[in-house]
Amino acid sequence: MGLVDQQRNAQAVCLRSEPPQQALAQLGDRRGWLVYREMVRTRLRDEVELGLRRSCRVAGQQAVTQTLDRYLEQVPPRTRLFREVACHFGRTVAPWWKADASLPAYLPDLCLYEVAVWEVADLDDRNHPEVVELAFDRPPVLSPALRLLALGHVVHTQPAADGGYTAEPCFLAVHRPADDRMVQPWRLNRLSYDLLCLWQAGGVSVTQAVQRVGQAHGLPVDATFVDGLCTVLADFIEKGIILGSLGAR
Amino acid sequence: MQTVRGVGIGLRRALAEALFTSDAPEVRWVEIHPENYVSRGGYFRTMLERAAERWPIVTHGLTLGVGAVEPPEAGYTRPLRALLHELQVPWHSEHLCFSGTDGVMLHDLLPLPFDEQAIDTACARIRELRDSLELPVAIENISFYAHLGTPRMSELQFLLEVLERSDAKLLLDVNNVYVNAKNHGFDPRKYISSIPRERVVQIHVAGHFTRPDGLVIDTHGDAVRQEVYDLLEHTLRHAGEVPVLLERDQNIPSWEQLHAELRRLDEIYQRATGVSWA
Numbered sequence: 328m329g330l331v332d333q334q335r336n337a338q339a340v341c342l343r344s345e346p347p348q349q350a351l352a353q354l355g356d357r358r359g360w361l362v363y364r365e366m367v368r369t370r371l372r373d374e375v376e377l378g379l380r381r382s383c384r385v386a387g388q389q390a391v392t393q394t395l396d397r398y399l400e401q402v403p404p405r406t407r408l409f410r411e412v413a414c415h416f417g418r419t420v421a422p423w424w425k426a427d428a429s430l431p432a433y434l435p436d437l438c439l440y441e442v443a444v445w446e447v448a449d450l451d452d453r454n455h456p457e458v459v460e461l462a463f464d465r466p467p468v469l470s471p472a473l474r475l476l477a478l479g480h481v482v483h484t485q486p487a488a489d490g491g492y493t494a495e496p497c498f499l500a501v502h503r504p505a506d507d508r509m510v511q512p513w514r515l516n517r518l519s520y521d522l523l524c525l526w527q528a529g530g531v532s533v534t535q536a537v538q539r540v541g542q543a544h545g546l547p548v549d550a551t552f553v554d555g556l557c558t559v560l561a562d563f564i565e566k567g568i569i570l571g572s573l574g575a576r
Numbered sequence: 577m578q579t580v581r582g583v584g585i586g587l588r589r590a591l592a593e594a595l596f597t598s599d600a601p602e603v604r605w606v607e608i609h610p611e612n613y614v615s616r617g618g619y620f621r622t623m624l625e626r627a628a629e630r631w632p633i634v635t636h637g638l639t640l641g642v643g644a645v646e647p648p649e650a651g652y653t654r655p656l657r658a659l660l661h662e663l664q665v666p667w668h669s670e671h672l673c674f675s676g677t678d679g680v681m682l683h684d685l686l687p688l689p690f691d692e693q694a695i696d697t698a699c700a701r702i703r704e705l706r707d708s709l710e711l712p713v714a715i716e717n718i719s720f721y722a723h724l725g726t727p728r729m730s731e732l733q734f735l736l737e738v739l740e741r742s743d744a745k746l747l748l749d750v751n752n753v754y755v756n757a758k759n760h761g762f763d764p765r766k767y768i769s770s771i772p773r774e775r776v777v778q779i780h781v782a783g784h785f786t787r788p789d790g791l792v793i794d795t796h797g798d799a800v801r802q803e804v805y806d807l808l809e810h811t812l813r814h815a816g817e818v819p820v821l822l823e824r825d826q827n828i829p830s831w832e833q834l835h836a837e838l839r840r841l842d843e844i845y846q847r848a849t850g851v852s853w854a
Binding site: 328329330331333334335337338341342353354355356358359360362363366367370371374403404405406407408409410412448449450451452453471472503508 | 611612614615616617618619620621622638639640643645652674676677678679680681682683684686688689693694697720721722723724725726789791793
């Protein structure tokens with residue numbers, strides 16, 4: 328057996344929900360390889376439970392075990408960056424949890440929210456394009472430490488007495504200000520969320536985004552709208568969500 | 577290029593603040609796992625910058641095990657190289673192991689078969705890594721709890737062949753030698769005495785624990801045992817003035833306890849190498 332087949336056997340023992348007996352037999356050291364299986368799975372589970380603490384608590388030990396079994400067998404982590412494992416797991420399993428009627432309906436949203444918080448804490452905000460003072464005819468530059476979420480439950484707040492979360496549309500900017508380790512969620516209205524999504528995608532000026540979003544929502548871009556927009560922009564600038572406008576190259 | 581001497585400690589979030597605010601002259605350098613810092617902002621970046629202002633930094637990778645069948649992707653080695661050159665590290669180390677195949681990453685250090693094919697693979701990966709990082713590359717001997725297939729040679733022979741054929745440096749993990757000696761039944765002092773001293777650029781020490789079934793596990797979560805201190809002294813007398821790192825990744829004790837371990841390592845270092853900081 329060649330090196331790659333030996334490594335595939337070892338990997339299968341570590342990742343399959345039940346260790347394949349043929350692979351174990353070919354590896355030749357049953358006890359030792361089951362030790363590796365336990366080490367690999369424990370390390371990954373600990374990381375997931377650290378990054379998605381609230382979600383795992385809501386899901387419960389049994390559901391987490393079953394989900395992790397499926398995750399490791401079907402879509403195991405491929406990232407070298409250990410910190411990304413919890414995010415990969417969360418994004419992968421949120422649709423699985425959504426399809427599972429035995430789990431709370433808010434769990435997928437809670438999971439995606441925790442993924443965003445975990446990820447934003449580490450996003451590298453040093454490398455962004457050159458910025459100048461915000462101008463309406465230029466694309467704005469958003470903080471790189473920002474994730475935008477459109478959820479169906481208000482999961483960024485404390486849970487209700489029964490442990491659940493209010494079911495209603497909830498748009499969030501999950502952001503880490505420069506020189507601050509604390510990640511903060513800001514609740515947005517639908518318009519602000521749509522504007523930030525357009526600006527985060529890039530290449531769209533303030534004016535262009537306002538026209539597109541106004542049109543999409545059937546709203547006239549009149550003096551009232553512009554007044555409201557200026558207030559929102561000032562707030563985003565103060566929070567460090569908008570850094571300025573893209574400088575001329 | 578930074579000069580690294582004496583005793584260092586692994587920079588970990590859980591002990592960083594205590595380390596930064598302590599007065600511990602025994603700490604002469606720190607080691608980081610670059611995967612924890614590549615393309616990362618926030619607190620970890622701040623922590624790294626604070627450490628780099630104060631100590632030389634050495635990098636020790638966790639995921640580029642040189643026994644991998646697939647070469648590492650440039651999407652990782654490019655930012656890794658940039659980080660290592662920014663930090664002016666004197667060398668970069670990885671493990672003589674594999675951590676997954678077919679693009680999967682198990683985030684653990686799995687043993688290689690002790691055979692010719694694995695030697696050839698490891699040597700190829702080491703050369704590629706040295707070329708892409710433009711730095712000397714050291715490999716670490718891992719603790720292993722199982723053989724991958726039937727061994728064709730001893731672990732020591734396997735290690736020496738890889739070192740010789742790839743012209744790599746060695747990060748000699750003394751605790752791993754001890755753990756392997758216990759689990760696989762060999763004399764750890766003979767093992768260490770067989771290693772060409774000119775290959776050794778760095779030493780690791782850590783704690784371990786023994787399971788109820790007798791298997792000894794390298795945990796990085798326990799205090800360094802007396803047997804490992806003794807083996808370290810033997811190693812330093814053999815290898816000479818090689819920097820020594822205390823690894824503590826889990827179950828982090830009070831700073832006072834860690835500091836006591838660092839002081840003890842420094843005493844051994846000075847006694848065994850004849851270096852005096854006074």
